[in-house]
Each structure stands twice: as C-alpha cells, then as structure tokens.
Amino acid sequence: GQNIDQPTEMTATEGAIVQINCTYQTSGFNGLFWYQQHAGEAPTFLSYNVLDGLEEKGRFSSFLSRSKGYSYLLLKELQMKDSASYLCAVSPGGGNKLTFGTGTQLKVEL
C-alpha cells in the first residue's frame, strides 16, 4: 500500500524558518514532489527530489533520504504570502501518478 504522513497544521512567525516533514512508505519510488496550494487555488510545483540530499531554490529547500523514507521542505525568511497548504507527493512509478499526503496547513503570523 501507499502511505504518506505529514503534520496537519503548523504555525510560524514572519521572517522565521520552518521545516515541514514528510515520511512515506510506498510500493515503489521514482521521486518526491512538494506542491504549494493556496485556499481555493490549484497546487503549484515547488520542488522535485529523486536523489538523496538537499535541493535549494531561493527561499525554499527540499531534502530527501530514500533509506529513511523521509523528506522535508524548508522555508526561510517566511512571508505572510507563504500561508498555504504544502503537499508532499510521491511518484511510485509507472506513469507518474502521484500519491499525495493530506497536506500541511502553514499559518504565518506577525
């Protein structure tokens, strides 16, 4: 079966750093995606990891450990507009259909 776990909610302060964790157990693994979804809007792509290590892209970084079935998304210099749901998704293979976690609702406060 497929199982992806991430915290339901997190709160952080503007200007701070927040780390959103994701653990997964899937029958196959061809990569892990992070998406951002603002309320009522389409998910938008943030990052893709297929090899172990850290991928940095501006204020956002994503880390993957395949042996541990673990990833995190790191958001630096938080802004109010970063308040959104962050979705962790795994491509188990075979056509790249994605298996999603339930998402982490991040609230950025002053």
Add this chain to the structure above:
Amino acid sequence: GAGVSQSPSNKVTEKGKDVELRCDPISGHTALYWYRQSLGQGLEFLIYFQGNSAPDKSGLPSDRFSAERTGGSVSTLTIQRTQQEDSAVYLCASSLGAESHNEQFFGPGTRLTVL
C-alpha cells in the same frame, strides 16, 4: 502562456444525475491526470492518459466514473448517477510526458456538489 483550464468551475447537481467535467491541458503536454480532493483528504489519483490512451484507470472509484481524451488534448471526466459521496474538487493536471521527473501543472479544479 495559457495554463491548464477546467470547466465548469462549480457544479451543483442532484443525486442521480450525470455530470461531465472538462479539462484543457497545456498545449503539447502528452500526459494528463485526473485527481479528486475531498474535504480533509489528500489528492486522490483517478486516471491518467498518455496521448489518447489511459494506461492506468486504477483510481476510478466505481464503474459510474469514466473518462476519455480526444485528439491528445481535451479530456472529459463523466460521473453517472451521481451520489453525495462524489462531492469533491476534481483537479486535472498535465505534463510534458509521463516520466517521473516531469512536473505536473494543475488546473483550478471543478468543485462538484451533489445534493
């Protein structure tokens, strides 16, 4: 350029009626995916197309659900004899190909409410 578009944006229907949801992918994208997002649930895979073929329909919840894609472009998801549990946001995504590294671009979704 134009992104993925979906219509209608909202659909309210009565239990037992049929509905059709439309997805226009990004031009040139050969892979197209349908997902469903229910309240408090993660996105749930329904079906994907490579060109006009659907190699994986494993996520369709019942035989009331069907989808087709024509001309390697527009796709329609049809739900027959709708039930209240079908109420959800139906999201379509497209990508350049079905290889794992390809980013999926999502449309804004169709919010379906079955009364």
